[in-house]
Amino acid sequence: MKKHVILVLALLLTMVFGMSTLTTSTAHAATDSSLTKLQKKGTLVMGTSPDYPPYEFQATVHGKTKIVGMDVAVGEKIAKDLGVKLVVKSMSFDSLLVALQTGKVDMVISGMNPTAARKKSVDFTHTYYQGGYSIVINKNDRGIYKNKDSFVGKTIGAQTGSTMYNESKKQTSGTTVKGMTSVSDLILALQSHKIQGVAMEKPSAQAYVANNKELAAIPSDFNLNASDTSAAVAFKKGSSALVHAANKSVDQIKTQNLVNKTYLPAAGKYLKTNTVNTSMWHYWKAFLTGVEYTLIITVCSVFFGFILGVLLALARMGQGGVFRTGLRWLATAYVEFIRGTPMMVQVMFVYFGLGLIVNLPALTSGIIAISLNSGAYVAEYIRGGINSVDAGQTEAARSLGMSSGATMRYVILPQALKNIWPSLGNEFITLIKDSSIVSIIGVSELIFQSNIVRSDTYRGVAPIAVIMVLYFILTFTASRILNYFERRMQHD
Template identity: 80%
Template sequence: MKKKIGLLLAMLAALVMMVGVFGNPTQVQAADNSLAKIQKKGVLVMGTSPDYPPYEFQATVKGKSAVVGMDVKIGEKVAKDLGVKLKIKSMSFDSLLVALQTGKIDMIISGMNPTPARRKNVDFTHTYYKGGYEIVINKTDKGKYKNKDSFSGGTLGAQTGTTQYNAAKKQTKNTKVKGMTSQSDLILALQSHKLDGVAMEKPSAEAYVSNNKQLAAIPSDFSMSSSATSSAIAFRKGSTSLVNKVNKTVDQIKKENLVKKEYLPAAGKYLKTNTVNTSMGHYWKAFLTGIEYTLIITVCSVFFGFIIGVLLALARLAKGNFLKSLLRWIATAYVEFIRGTPMMVQVMFVYFGLGLFVNLPALTSGIIAISLNSGAYVAEYIRGGINSVDIGQTEAARSLGMSNGETMRFVVLPQALKNIWPSLGNEFITLIKDSSIVSIIGVTELIYQSNIVRSDTYRGVAPIVVIMVLYFVLTFTASRILNYFERKMQHA
């Protein structure tokens, strides 16, 4: 599943680039004023994947969860030198390049290696850090594994889209390489023995090992180029003036050795703080925030999805002249297309694809995508409900002098709604669970918050158990409320 997500994101990135090139031919020429644009805007949006300590990770700061780490310090330094404010936007590592190309973020600082393949699509600054790779294993297997060649016949994991993932694919023999979008997921898979080892950069490996006594790190012995083991800041292609300005900051950071003197030690303090209290009760605010956003997405999507569904159902039932036939064809095509494509792709398209033209926030994009998806299914429920109403009801209403619109509004739709209420209830329950999909674009619903807690505490299973219970409470409560109204309708 994770590999499919990476493939879908890669395909979306290619589509976005094609649309950008053909739909906006002035983009490259206008890109050289990138520095002036940022300074005029007054805000520099940094994209990062905060599951990669000590580069970037979640920590509790003054009672609130925040993104911290070495890369965040670098981002703050860059923003300060540019004279603007820094805004951090979290998302999966796979999504960062797409987000940069579609203008959702202004730069990427996420331990990204400036490989030749990436340089074709984005501009990189000078490198600010050079590290290496290690493989994290369960401490009980320390005598079994020595390096990458020891995993023959086993399974090695790595974060999709990273250079270590590509190296594991190319430089191991008889080894199954499994990619996941999150380091937290990889560590969980390792501890549950779904993986035999996880390849990651040396500082990250040391961070996980130092905070989890059940883990150990071994040399990877990957043969890597200098660009594949270094980290740099990525900007949109053609951002020459902005890159040149930020290069001065990067050069100063390297000259004064700020990474080793200040940034890494500061990250280490947060790593130690994270493990002081790892109880799930300590993170109740994070879970409460997740419930809040889950309910917002669900309620809004149900409301707009129902409206869209009614309109589509009526359009599909339209008969008569050419215009009504055209509406019926469009509605049918829409329903079939939406039902025939994954919701995950639809969410990414609304957020990244439409982001080329309209800069929609992640939450808004998620609500729009889920509403559009739900509307297609609700339309079929309503169409079936309308068809289930006896034709005699319509004839009786018309004989009383009601118009077609009045008959549909006061006679047919109320009876259809009563017939399809269980199906609509199931759709509502499904949307509560499907809202988790929007976590891929950084919406802070339950799944997103559970990942934050896992990054904070280095505990893999406990946060998952908590959100399973929370989802059950939400769905069970909703089903009881829906059943109450269903009984009311039956006795009406």
């Protein structure tokens, strides 16, 4: 009898606890303003990495480049049900969650697995797709590799930050696991025999194999939880109301089996369209866009970097007085800090770090970061150029009654500029190439566009060859222009 009483009490306590939890969750969703703010804004910004067909990739639709795939269809469904417009923002996969946490995007849909580690940082909806892993290999190696255990002494590649990368490191023994940001880079490494296999989701593996006769897919045989092979939509931590609303759309997608019935077949049609014409000329608009953004970043960064460099150089050379001494120390610290940290880190800090204070677009963030970096180097060029001007020039100008400011402006700096022009020219050439770093935050410069073309066409080497030629044309042309002005200065 006592056992029955205890059992009844246990059931009652469980029901009460469950109801209180549900009430708390519902109350939190009701007080959370994430949904209200989003609907008031009128747009739903979706972050994704469009190099992972059929989940997300780029295709030419009616002559225009567009991000498509089954994940985009999921995003469109959620946006439509919420009554807002979907805006798709592309960036590297390992930057997506940072972008979500810093408010650069409202949600992430990129074939992302709702793992326990990720749930600590973001909130996930219910899963909208249940997949699995495969390992893509070169077709000629089908007799050598059977599953993950066949790669002892070999190298498996996976996308950095993905579940495949983490599980490959955990569940393989004697195997080197190599991470890369882009899946197209991994496929290129595979075909050039830098790695022997690429771990990826089954739908993506099937897409690559179907469109590249030199590749084959084998079972991975990873021991996985359901969360490791499923895909869900990620929202910022604490967005309970938004997650609750999105779950309604996700549940409809699962109930009606829209992914398999509608979304994947539609993605397959775009994939076939991409592979009808894989010539590089067919993608000239994508490369032209890359050139345009590369030039915008370079020209703006040179302009602002030069102004900042002049100010820093003058501050570093200031003598006397507490104020000038303080400026000198600040300028010195800035130059040393910028020169001592990688530009990629600086770009990510400006985009994501400052994004917590002000929401800057990716292009603006890239220009600011590269300008700040360039200014530190230009400051040293200018300081060296000023020091190279004979001290007698300053004495002569001052003897004529010129102020220190006028002497610097009209006598010293013109001569210093002539001396440092070759160094400034090298800085300009370097910035053309260094602009490629901003591709990590989704700016559509040449490197970013080449990665998209590679993932769309399944051709690894041709897009790289094209951008090599384009970079050479840009740098060679800039070099000839700079040399022309250098000769004019020497003549004067």
